[in-house]
Amino acid sequence: MTEGKIPRVKFPEGTRLATLAVREGLPPSAWGENSEALFLTSSFVQPDAATAAARFANEEEAFIYSRFTNPTVTMMERRLAALEGTGACIATSSGMSAILLLGMGLLKAGDHVICSQSVFGSTVMLFGREFAKFGVETTFVSQTDVAAWQAAVKANTKLLFAESPTNPLTEVCDIRALAAIARDAGAWLAVDNCFCTPALQRPVEYGADLIIHSGTKYLDGQGRVIAGAICASEALVNEKFVPVMRSAGMSLSPFNAWVVLKGLETLAIRMQAQSERALTLARWLETQPTIAKVYYPGLASHPQHALAMAQQSGSGGAVVSFVVAAPAGDPAAARKNAFHLIDSTEILSITANLGDTKTTITHPASTSHGRLTEAQRQAAGIVQGMVRVAVGLDDVEDIQADLLRGLSGL
Ligand SMILES: *Cc1c(COP(=O)(O)O)cnc(C)c1O
Numbered sequence: 486m487t488e489g490k491i492p493r494v495k496f497p498e499g500t501r502l503a504t505l506a507v508r509e510g511l512p513p514s515a516w517g518e519n520s521e522a523l524f525l526t527s528s529f530v531q532p533d534a535a536t537a538a539a540r541f542a543n544e545e546e547a548f549i550y551s552r553f554t555n556p557t558v559t560m561m562e563r564r565l566a567a568l569e570g571t572g573a574c575i576a577t578s579s580g581m582s583a584i585l586l587l588g589m590g591l592l593k594a595g596d597h598v599i600c601s602q603s604v605f606g607s608t609v610m611l612f613g614r615e616f617a618k619f620g621v622e623t624t625f626v627s628q629t630d631v632a633a634w635q636a637a638v639k640a641n642t643k644l645l646f647a648e649s650p651t652n653p654l655t656e657v658c659d660i661r662a663l664a665a666i667a668r669d670a671g672a673w674l675a676v677d678n679c680f681c682t683p684a685l686q687r688p689v690e691y692g693a694d695l696i697i698h699s700g701t702k703y704l705d706g707q708g709r710v711i712a713g714a715i716c717a718s719e720a721l722v723n724e725k726f727v728p729v730m731r732s733a734g735m736s737l738s739p740f741n742a743w744v745v746l747k748g749l750e751t752l753a754i755r756m757q758a759q760s761e762r763a764l765t766l767a768r769w770l771e772t773q774p775t776i777a778k779v780y781y782p783g784l785a786s787h788p789q790h791a792l793a794m795a796q797q798s799g800s801g802g803a804v805v806s807f808v809v810a811a812p813a814g815d816p817a818a819a820r821k822n823a824f825h826l827i828d829s830t831e832i833l834s835i836t837a838n839l840g841d842t843k844t845t846i847t848h849p850a851s852t853s854h855g856r857l858t859e860a861q862r863q864a865a866g867i868v869q870g871m872v873r874v875a876v877g878l879d880d881v882e883d884i885q886a887d888l889l890r891g892l893s894g895l
Contacts, residue, residue: 490546491559505567507750510560523743524556553731557739561746565704565714568683568749569696572719575726576712576742580679580699581607582735583713587644587675587695588612589733590725594620596643601658603628603651603865604677605699606853612646628656629789634663638670645670648677648697649686650793652839653806653849653873654866655780657789660796664692679703679840680804684756685797695721700741702840703803706748706755710741755842755878759803762884763876767805769885775895777870780806803877804839806849808870810895816859819870822895823848826872829891832883839875844884847873 492512496505510521529548531537539545548554558576566574577583588611592598600612602625612623626633628651645667649658660676667674675695676688682703688696698704700712714737715726730736737745760783767781779786782793783801793801809826811819827835833846837853847853854867862868876884 491548493563502568503753506564506753509564509567510746511556511563521557521560521743521746524551524739526555526739527551529554551739552734552736553727555739555742557746558737558742561737561742561749562714564746564749565683565698566716568752569678569716570683570687570689571696571716573722574714574716575722575730576700576714576737576745577730577735578713578737578741579711579735580605580677580697580701580713581611583697583699583715584608584611584646584677586726586729586733586735587697587715588616588621589729591644591673592616592621595641596621597639597641598623598644598646599634599637599642599672600625600646601628601648601651602626603654603656604646604648605652605679606856608646608648608677628658631659631662631666635666638666638672642670642672644672645674646677647674648679649796650680650782650802650804652680652804652853653780653871655680655782655787655802655804655806657782657787657793657796659792660688660691660693664694667694668692680802681797681800682752682756684753685760685800685802689716691796694718700737700745700748701838703752703756704745704748704840706752706840706842708838708841708843710744712737712741712745756800756803758878759842759876760800762878762881763803763805764801765881766874766876766884767801770805770807770888773892775810775892776807777810778808804873804875806871806873808868809872809892811870816869819868820848820850823850823870823872825894826888826891829894830887831890832879832887833874839873841875842878844877844879845875847875849873 528550540547562574562576624637626637647658664674673694676693677697679699696716698714764783770776770779781801809822811822833844836845837847850869
């Protein structure tokens with residue numbers, strides 16, 4: 486860039502995250518608006534032909550065309566980068582298109598990827614089926630088995646991909662250990678931080694190179710828009726992802742960026758309040774006679790409890806999964822009991838989405854993981870009696886009463 490820079494908001498040295506969460510972005514426009522403006526424009530008028538030429542040639546930084554530059558999107562990107570502690574961020578049209586952009590930016594035919602087998606279902610499909618068409622090979626390994634990640638490394642391994650905690654089993658991976666393996670292999674580590682968000686977990690602090698977000702979940706926080714992002718160093722974003730975005734156009738709409746931008750302002754207090762409710766709910770579920778098992782990283786009974794507490798700011802997050810009691814070896818009865826519990830609720834929303842202020846309830850084996858075979862589900866521990874609750878801002882006593890309607894009848 487020679488001259489002409491998109492301006493930055495000026496903060497005193499050492500300004501803290503809570504402040505950046507409500508103020509990082511761009512300086513206000515000439516009108517002095519206090520709440521960030523929504524720039525619903527596809528293009529930007531250039532002062533003259535020579536300036537337009539310089540800007541299109543990347544010699545001068547300016548807003549040009551909203552496929553790759555838009556002020557509302559830039560505000561969201563800067564704010565999320567500040568919260569994640571990465572130098573930069575690039576927003577995408579969905580969480581999945583963030584992973585598509587990740588692959589297009591970092592990988593080429595002949596490269597190898599190591600991916601946790603417990604990641605989001607569409608992520609498994611994207612690596613295992615779509616990228617495979619372009620000659621990128623992926624090895625899927627156990628989320629929690631560090632030795633398996635190490636053993637999967639090959640000379641052409643370019644990327645390690647993890648998600649922590651996972652859905653619906655809330656398995657936690659040791660990000661620091663995976664970062665060390667990636668570093669030794671000369672590969673990048675990408676972490677899908679959808680479940681914790683930077684309010685609870687900042688993967689860069691443990692050595693991750695790239696953070697993936699589905700903005701659809703907690704970043705929006707009220708279940709309104711589909712959005713995504715990659716957070717990484719300025720060098721990685723500018724060299725690997727901006728050119729792909731310009732050519733391939735998996736861009737975030739300014740409107741959706743504006744919704745996420747405003748969502749980020751309340752992210753920390755929402756995550757805190759929803760996680761507190763989730764912990765109360767998880768502890769209560771453990772005392773229920775008709776519940777066989779509870780999965781929640783905030784419980785001492787969780788296999789990676791200590792790691793989760795260290796990595797996630799002492800919080801278990803806001804997603805709780807559990808298995809309802811049923812006669813042993815009878816998956817049909819287990820499913821019937823799970824459906825009965827879900828259908829007995831009068832308040833909770835029956836939907837597979839999560840990260841909403843409205844508490845949601847779902848049956849993973851027949852919805853998010855319905856495309857797996859029964860054998861694959863058994864191997865993954867996603868049994869027919871499992872129910873997942875993504876705790877929102879409903880009063881936790883109302884959530885308990887709503888679940889008790891079905892639980893007491895089992
Ligand atoms: C929802 C989700 C995604 C995909 O995000 P979309 O915005 O729906 O495309 C990716 N990873 C995780 C962990 C998710 O929960």
